[in-house]
Amino acid sequence: MNARIVSFATVLDIVVLVGLGLGLIFAPLTLIWAFDDGFSTDLLMSWAAAVDIWFLGHGVPLSFTVPPDLADALSLGALSRDFTVDVALLGIGLLTLLWGFRMGRRESTAVYPLLVWTLAVGTLVLLSLALVVFMPQQVVSMPVIDALVRPALFLASGLAVAAWVGPHSSGKSLLQSALPGSLADILRAGFTAGSAAVAGVVSFAALSVAVLLIVSFATVITIFESLQPGVMGSIALAVAQLAILPTLIVWAATWIVGPGFTLGTGALVSPLGTNLQIVPALPVLGIVPTDPPTFAFAVVALPVLAAFILGVAVGPRVVDRGGLAGNRADIGFLSQPLVKLAATAGVAGAVSAGFGGLLASLTSGSLGPGRFQLVGPDPAAVMLWWGLEVALGVLMGSIAAVQNRSRQRAGR
Structure with missing residues (x-):
């Protein structure tokens, strides 16, 4: 070539x-x-x-x-x-x-x-x-x-x-050759679990936004008609809403994680409580629920559940033999099963916190003058919530998977 x-x-x-x-x-x-x-x-x-x-x-x-x-x-x-x-x-x-x-x-x-x-x-x-x-x-x-x-x-x-x-990616090959085997396995498993946890929550958020667009279609159309944009204005407005749609999906993801987002000073939207005031006149924002159900806080369990499933998947890869008791021949600190699983969960939490904070930083800030100078999620809160949820879920899932494998082998 x-x-x-x-x-x-x-x-x-x-x-x-x-x-x-x-x-x-x-x-x-x-x-x-x-x-x-x-x-x-x-x-x-x-x-x-x-x-x-x-x-x-x-x-x-x-x-x-x-x-x-x-x-x-x-x-x-x-x-x-x-x-x-x-x-x-x-x-x-x-x-x-x-x-x-x-x-x-x-x-x-x-x-x-x-x-x-x-x-x-x-x-x-x-x-x-x-x-x-x-x-x-x-x-x-x-x-x-x-x-x-x-x-x-x-x-x-x-x-x-x-x-x-x-x-056969070059990045994984470089990591495998540069670090000891056990450390490379922990980093690879933690990065996989953390990034997949973020991707899973964002995917569910995208599905939720699609459902809300269908359910709140009448509200969206009402706001659209009130703007009276004309034919060409309608085209421009449609392109603008398509451009901001991924931003709304990130906001929905922060709502699922827990801290939620703001739509102006004093206007908080989260599963723990919503206080909406004047919303920017963008039709797609008509999907934001003004009064979420009282059981909405239960949605915070979804990131933990997703992380638990990922922990079940990566745990046996990190602890490839034996159970939580480990092998007496392995005396290294990183060779202990519980240390491996805890380190993997920590890496997963750090990765998810990093990605979550990055997404929150990109989608937060100022959207205009006045009270709209504060819009979007709080990056620090998103990092804290997302990191803890994923670390906890991965740790529980990986421990459960390793224990289950040990019981299955003991029963043979």
């Missing part, structure tokens, strides 16, 4: 990725410019808005400075003229991450890993720099370093996940 061809294909891949991401945003804005505005406004402003939204989708904070005359026309107070929006529209970032995963699974990446990684990340950084430098002057600004680094981190995360997925 020719390195030049791989280099060209990698650069072209990133150009297509950026073009696709921007095109999905710019297309509906162009339709609004053509049909609703009648070509009367500057198309460059629509392009600048598309670039801003693309960066926001990767977690880049946007700072708005509204001119005084426009602020007065919109009835914004003096304190609301300067505000920040930094809640990521994860639908856009997810596209970049999945694109990186797709690139990482290619045969060319396995042959030239350093070349593909360097060119892919470097090309995305250069394209991000070009977007920032050539962006028209407007009321929105962003930190240049964040604009260069954060989209590249999404792409690199996809490449990294691809390096760890599969039985």
Whole structure:
């Protein structure tokens, strides 16, 4: 396989990725410019808005400075003229991450890993720099370093996940060769259980959001009709809601875990209690329950149950022979079964806490002026809840699995 061809294909891949991401945003804005505005406004402003939204989708904070005359026309107070929006529209970032995963699974990446990684990340950084430098002057600004680094981190995360997925992945092989066997087994089992626990809760959250969209369809339509967006506005609104849908799924996951999320200062949504106030006028937010059932707190058991099942799966892999008493010939600290299982549970809890905190950080922050400067989950609370739930579940499940295997062998 020719390195030049791989280099060209990698650069072209990133150009297509950026073009696709921007095109999905710019297309509906162009339709609004053509049909609703009648070509009367500057198309460059629509392009600048598309670039801003693309960066926001990767977690880049946007700072708005509204001119005084426009602020007065919109009835914004003096304190609301300067505000920040930094809640990521994860639908856009997810596209970049999945694109990186797709690139990482290619045969060319396995042959030239350093070349593909360097060119892919470097090309995305250069394209991000070009977007920032050539962006028209407007009321929105962003930190240049964040604009260069954060989209590249999404792409690199996809490449990294691809390096760890599969039985013959390079990441697992490197870990196995660099660490002692027992420690590598603990880390691998803990990482698998922790990441799978997060994936399981997020998957259940996605299913819950889908069910709520069906159940609350009438409320969503009522909010949509109250906005009177028009045909082109409806298209733009649909694209915006698709972009924010993964963010809502993360919020639902934090609700399942326990700490929940806020929809503005003083508006908490959690299974332990809900206090909703004014909700942003986005139709999809009509699915947020205003009065959850009294038994909603029981949903917190789901992450523990998922972790318990994963503990049952990984426990026998860590303790490959004997029971909890272990083997007298094994005198090393990490050779003791209970130590292995506890360490595995600790790694699983740390991994789930890390992933949970990362997701919460990306989907929390400011969504506008006033009381909407505090929106989303609390990353510290999410890390604490998710880490403890997964560690406890994995520990109980792995101990139960090892004990059950010992009883089965003793009964033969």
